Amino acid sequence: MSLTIALLGMLELSPLSGYDLNKRIEASVIHFWSADQSQIYRTLSRLVADGLAEVTVIAQDGKPDRREHRITPAGHAALDAALRAPLEPETPHESFLMRIFFAGALGIDGVRELLRARREEASRLLARLTTIEARDPGRPETIGQALRRATLRNGIVHAEAELAWLDETESVLVTASR
Amino acid sequence: MSLTIALLGMLELSPLSGYDLNKRIEASVIHFWSADQSQIYRTLSRLVADGLAEVTVIAQDGKPDRREHRITPAGHAALDAALRAPLEPETPHESFLMRIFFAGALGIDGVRELLRARREEASRLLARLTTIEARDPGRPETIGQALRRATLRNGIVHAEAELAWLDETESVLVTASR
DNA sequence: TGCCTATATAAGACCACGCATATATGCCCG
DNA sequence: CGGGCATATATGCGTGGTCTTATATAGGCA
Incomplete structure (x- = not known):
């Protein structure tokens, strides 16, 4: 569903090939959705099969044909419906927390190593996101720009929350080990 | 992998049936991992097939047989290895942010509705988690208890971060619409 | 009486996703 | 000259996950 939104949302602005998408x-x-190339092509085919997009094949010399996809009125309607649909219930899958939950068996050093690795990951992520944030201009913004920036901000506040949680957890661990 | 950890981690404490698990x-x-019943049984079968757990069938009157699973030494080793393995790279899939990213097309009211629904969800989650947190005793804690509590705290700090982000985003939206 | 819940396991259908691989060409860099 | 990268699409295989349905019995509640 989300990848469908991504594809339709991008096709809304201009016709694109799978490669472009x-x-x-x-x-x-990419900072909140990782998509595999083959998955993109598959989903794109489904859009066409469902009549949400249409293909124009454009021959190119030296390069493979370019299959340009353009959104149909049905696609436009489907995008609007998908954006307005009730939020799907969350089914969380936090593999890191699963490890933490059972990490007692590793002893204190094993746990510390897990937390250290997690901190590294969270720091790296935060650095990456703040770099992107800094690169983009501030005011004046359209609603679209504000929202795109907001998704970035979401990643940043959660990365910061994760680092704060790591601080807290590490200090609790010191107490628990005494 | 994570469900494997969950099952082995629980079997480490005592033998259990799929139903118990x-x-x-x-x-x-459940606050960080949602597992389907049929998925649990399938994964459990795989553990047995891989020699990580063994089954004892216990007949019961009135109720179906109880297939009690007990962890093997190989299972113990596998759990330890899984807990110590390097953190798997994250492949984020935040469907809510996908909507926000493309929600400009909905206009300001549509976006506000999305944020409102998200806030309700985040508030409900936070309330649920803080209730659980309050119910459980504070000090003195073993490392295991501290870690289990930490997974709960993780959910809480992220729910709070989400609410803070919602505040921020709503106020940005007011500015952007002017 | 009839329905719901708890106990207990399992198979089938389906879906999204990830990884690997294939194909074909042109261009740049060392 | 060879290797790697950009352009461009597509299939196959496997994994993990969700939802639905089936089966069987006992006990409680209306």
Whole structure:
């Protein structure tokens, strides 16, 4: 569903090939959605099969044909419906927390190593996101720009929350080990 | 992998049936891992096939046979290895942020509705987690207890971060719409 | 009486996703 | 000259997950 939104949302602005879509996803929504190339092509085929997009094949010399996808009125309607649909219930899958939950068996040093690795990951993520944030201009913003920036901000506040949790957890661990 | 850890981690404490495991997961790790009953049984079968657990069938009158699973030495080793393995790279899939990213097309009211729904969800989650947190005793704690509590705290700090982000985003939206 | 809940396991259908691989060409860099 | 990268699409295989349905019995509640 979300990848469908991504594809339709991008096709709304201009006709694109699967290749283009892959690049755009990597350039813009990668911080909250990771998409595999083959998955993009598969989903795109489904859009066409469902009549949500249409293909124009453009021959190119030296390069493979370019299959340009353009959104249909049905696709436009589907995007609008998907954006307005009730929020799907969350089914969390936090593999890191699963480890923490059972990490007691590792002893204090094993746990510390887990937390250290997690901190490194969270710091790296935060650095990456703040770099992107800094690169982009501030005011004046359209609603669209504000929202795209907001997804970035979401990643930042959660990365910061994770680091704060790590501080807290590490200090609790010191107490628990005494 | 994570469900494997959950099952082995719980079997480490005592032998359990699939039914027991399902109930325990619902009672203890549900705030960061949602597991389907059929998935639990399948994963459990795989543990047995891989020699990580052994089954004892216990006949009961009135109720179906109880297939009690007990962890093997290989299972113990596998759990330890899984807990110590390097953190798997994150592949984020935040469907809510996907909507926000493309929600500009909905206009300001549509976006506000999305944020409102999200806030309700986050508030409900926070309330649920803080209730559980309050119910459980404070000091003195073993490392295991501290870690289990830490997974709960993780959920709490992220729920709070989400609410803070919602405040921020709503106020940005007011500015952007002017 | 009839329905719901608890106990207990399992198979089938389906889906999204990730990883690997294939194909074909042109261009740049060392 | 060779290797790697950009352009461009597509299939196959496997994994993990969700939802649905089936089966069987006992006990409690209306």
